[in-house]
Amino acid sequence: MAFLEIDGLKKRFGNVEILKGINVELEKGGFLVLVGPSGCGKSTLLNTIAGLENITEGQIRVEGRAINDLHPSKRDIAMVFQSYALYPNMTVAGNIAFGMEMRGVPAAERQAAIDKVAKILQIGHLLQRKPSQLSGGQRQRVAMGRALVRDPKLFLFDEPLSNLDAKLRVDMRIEIKRLHATTGTTIVYVTHDQIEAMTLATKIAVMRDGEVQQFGTPAEIYNNPTNIFVADFMGSPAMNLIPAKIDANGSGLSVVLDREARQPIVLPMPGAPAGLSAFKDKQVIFGVRPEALTDPEGAERNGSEIATADCHIEVVEPAGSDTFAVTNLGGKGVVARLRADARIQPGTSTPLAFNLSKAVFFDPATEKRIL
């Protein structure tokens, strides 16, 4: 039995179904990230766990106990909001202690708890300030302090980093990960940022239109996406999804990528997934991540399924740590990730190595993975 179980959860507003049967579970001490584009229902799902929204159908259980009919304050949860939601009329200490005050915890105990949390988050010198006197990062800390002080069974984070600037966001991300590692709390975290999802999560639920598209560990989601949406959404730059044709040439299958005004590229696929043979002479979507499409020197030498083909480079983007090259395959711009010092010129042809062991295939009709 998992620590948090969400079972067949549905949420309707009138006739509109916002959540269409969510099934997710999380072990104790786990870090579940709900990720998806805006409007996918991830924040609604978090609010239903918090009890701020009612559910229409299904059940939410914590440690085997159904909590979906309990008032938010009775669920033993703490929540960090996107806007931090610090009470502007109270000091930092007052904000952190408000929940305890509402539950009638004696003043001395409250003070001890405030001091403990202030020490963990290093906000001791801010305790007497008002939220308006704090910077964004400090407010973020106070908001986390307010959640931490309750020592709840479950932490809920609603896009906590999206109001911070880029550098601070990375710092706070590490901070949250460290906090999770040291306190061992169970966290449900909502974000639209797939990098946050990848770096923080032990489990990711990728959502779209009120449905979980895929639920698994970050590695599963990244390497084995179940459909085109997940493949496209996770990873930056996104996975290249190239229209291709499957050809059978005697012994095995091969992938044919059309090119404008050039010979098509034919990549032999000795380790093709079993399902692919059904697509002989048919169109598929060939998915390859930028890091699996690189210069031959940078490719894994011992990779069993490396195929090299000359490609016409249209744009070169040096990013410092890597160089991204854009070529055109199957009528789409395709990004390759090369070493930073790769010698490459736009407008020339250069050999690129396809790591076919990392390639995935999708059915263009159903958008599902071909296994």
Next chain:
Amino acid sequence: MSAITSPARQASSGMHARTINRVIIYGLLALFAIFYLMPLFVMLVTSFKTMDEIQNGNMLSLPHAPTFAPWVKAWSEVCSGLTCVGMKGYFWNSIKMVVPAVLISTLLGALNGYVLTKWRFRGHTLVFAMMLFACFIPFQSVLLPMATILGSLGRFGVTLQNATGFNFGLGNSTVNLVFVHVVYGLGFTTLFFRNYYEAFPTELIKAAQVDGASFFQIFRRIMLPNSLPIIVVTVIYQFTNIWNDFLFASAYAGSGDVMPMTVALNNVVNTSTGVVEYNVNMAAAMIAALPTLIVYVVAGRYFVRGLMAGAVKG
């Protein structure tokens, strides 16, 4: 001569035009301000003059021998109808009416605004539209229905008096006026608070719910402490309206020693015992106007700030 004027000349003529514009604008503003302040000035200087000076001197001139006698007379001796006990009793009548009416209508308006924005229910827009409609009902049209209701309340008060020995204030003229002003003010106070709370971050309420605060705890600990600008606006608006109200006051408490200030002032001015004592009348009028003036001066800067707040989100 060249058709191109030199940039320097252009700049200087531009400056010249700007100065003239400024003079015209500020001149007009000063003129209107003087025009608007003139009655107040005349009232103030007249109230400090003796009757001789009023009859023989210039209306706009400052008093030669300032005297507080008219003010003293207005406060404690002037006749309203046949009773000559000054304005002080009526002044307190007004205070006793205006303070509870303002407090109750402001508090209820805040509560309404809180529910209409943060605890939405089916049909909340309709309820708000109807409350808004209350702002546009002319005073005169509710005079008779309200009189009927107040009459019923009065009779109910008598019943209670007979049953329990206490009428709970029902039938009392001041209580009646408080009731009328609270009911009539609710539309406005609800409008003010609803618009203010519309921009109030809902996440704060959610956070307080997770923290375990109840409906009224959230209202008292989170909403009210963060509503100072709109509270000030509402209090000024309600205080001015209720204090200055003449129609309801004369209709429901128009005679005897329950009259509010406005009705009493009218009676004072209409009472003629030979010569009209302009200085006393002016002093009485100043006394009647003073509380609203004080409220504006003390809280006026919040008034402007409050009207701006909520206009722009964030």
